[in-house]
Amino acid sequence: MTAVGIPAFDRIPGQETDVCLIVEGCYPHITGGVSSWLDWLMRNLPQCSFSVISLVSGDEARASKYTFPPNLLRFAEINLKGPPKKAFSGHFKADAELAEVFAEQLTRLLQRGGADVLGEVLSTLDRFPRCPTYHNLTRSEFAWQVVCSMYRRMMPEASFIDYFWAWQSLVGGLFSMLLFPLPPARNYHAISTGYAGLLAARAAVERGARAIVTEHGIYTNERRIEILTADWIEDTIDNGLAVENRRKDLRDLWIDTFESYARTCYDACEKITTLYSDNQKLQLDMGAEYGKLTVIPNGIDLKRFGSLKPEPTSRPTVALIGRVVPIKDVKTFIAAAQPVRDAVPDVCLLVLGPLDEDKEYADECRAMIEDMDLEETVVLAGRVNVLEWLPKIQVMVLSSLSEAQPLTVLEAGAAGIPCVTTNVGSCREILHGTADEDPAFGMGGIVTDVVAPDQIAEGVIKLLRDDQLRRQMGENLRARVHNLYSSDLSRDAYARLYGQAEGREAARWQA
Incomplete structure (x- = not known):
């Protein structure tokens, strides 16, 4: 196909x-x-x-x-x-001397890097008798000479066949970059x-x-x-205790x-x-x-998220907003649901995000919910309009294994919703602020270790049981996001980065 x-x-x-x-x-x-x-x-x-x-x-x-x-x-x-x-383009004549030069340069690029070494590789490509294709550089007699020479230079003690396939991937991706117009x-x-x-x-x-x-x-x-x-x-190599x-x-x-x-x-x-x-x-x-x-921090559309008002709900509602994929560690969120339900029996825990990006993982999450008898507590809602759901949420949770500066935390913060997050990326900075924050806006949520369902549950229970603390942390986070993470500030920073005048006409490429 x-x-x-x-x-x-x-x-x-x-x-x-x-x-x-x-x-x-x-x-x-x-x-x-x-x-x-x-x-x-x-x-x-x-x-x-x-x-x-x-x-x-x-x-x-x-x-x-x-x-x-x-x-x-x-x-x-x-x-x-x-x-x-x-796309194979016929025989590519091998040049042993050029292959050795190319192998030496590629070895330095893979081991040391640097713009100067990249420049040497590009110059050598210009010396080829005709413009090479991707397959000339990865599937020809010339390519065989290059990979053998690099293997001898880089790691002759390792398995050659394993090195060969790693080379195909690592250097093949490089060649894709170098040959693209x-x-x-x-x-x-x-x-x-x-x-x-x-x-x-x-x-x-x-x-x-x-x-x-x-x-x-x-x-x-x-x-x-x-x-x-x-x-x-x-x-493939036993280095012992060396x-x-x-x-x-x-x-x-x-x-x-x-x-x-x-x-x-x-x-x-x-x-x-x-x-x-x-x-x-x-x-x-x-x-x-x-x-x-x-x-340059991420920015949030404060008009869209800052204007949201809490809506009354029949059940205390906690949400994880994100794709149902392993990096988001939805399973830890599900595991935290059981002690939260024990402490707050009528709680509803929502997972709001696509279920189709890793269907096997999504199925495992469904099975976990069933095995833990959480069908009435945890809902995998799939893709939703976040703006419609945020007013119904009292606490936002992020259980990810890795993040940078999650937009979902900033969006919740703009709406005044306190968060419980793992200590990944800039989550601690968003929720607690920096040491030099002036004015200091205060705590906007609770930070936990990764893969710590008990800690997440403890944080969620603490916020659900203490209305005053929950409202205060939500307002603290709202103030921080509105002052430091606005879409306008981020947009203007990128306009300056690109050397663009903010008022320039935009109609020249519009239909």
Whole structure:
């Protein structure tokens, strides 16, 4: 079956856009989170024209979950696994000397990174007798010489076959970035490091363009957790108790490569932004220059969420707003429901979010609710209009294993709803404020450890049983969000980042 992607389009061929957004694994295929933020960004900067390059992986069918805004002039997908095999373009003559040069440069790019090394790789591609294809670089005699040389340089003690398939993935994604025809733009804005960051770095190195990276969560940290826990990566080297001269294994290869790609991105980008200050410590540890760093928090439409008024409900109502996927740890929320029900028998716990993004996990959540006899207490409501539900909620819960600056917490805060969240991303900063907050707005909720259903239950019970505390924390959070996290503040910061005058006409690309 042929995969169905989202058709590319170019509304004004050849026209330079103000911003080329480069995104991986989100917009426009997935709702919520970074995807919602990207949609917000484009719609709130109508004076800017945008291109979007969306990085995907695999052959599954894809469809847009969003209606594209009128100022999105250009859209294209890049498949990290390369184009279809029918794109083979015949024999590609191998050059042993060029293969060795290329292998040495790629080895340094994967082990150290840097804009200078990326520039060397790009220059070597220009030396090829003709423009190579993805398959020339990954499935040819030349590619075989390159991978064998890199294996000898990087990790000869490990399994070659395992190294080969890791190389196909890691370097194959790199080649997808290097061969893609860059659309003309004034700013190339990657919404993570990784492969998106590499494409922005390439624009800076190859064209002298202005490159920017914004990290909601730290990509290298997320990949490191994924790699360390992956059961599809097999450790093949026994390092024993050795401390020095440690030999590299496959997990090291994956982690080192993504860290090197991040250093390349940071090195090439003019600005490195993130949503909250704690992320900057990780960026600095990865080699980012302090002078490039800046914080631009997420923004909330205060008119939409701040005008919501509490509505009377027949039952005390607690909600988790988010996709039913493992990273949101909905199972911990369900586990917390039992002690909450024991303390507040008529309580209703809602899960408000899509159920179709990981159907197996959603089925496991349903089974867990049934096994714990919680059918009358916990409701998986699916996709909803959050604005209609927030007035009915007394306490918001976020049980995620990882977050950046969750919009759901800011939206609840704008509506004056206190939250119980895990200590992930900027949740503590949103609920408790920073040490230098002036004026200090006070506590807006309760922060727990991750995978701690008892702590979440304790926090929820405390807020449901104490009306005065619940109202006070809700008002504290409302004040913090209204003063520090408005959509207008965030929008203006990105307008300045892109070098756009806020009053510029927006009609030149509208139908």
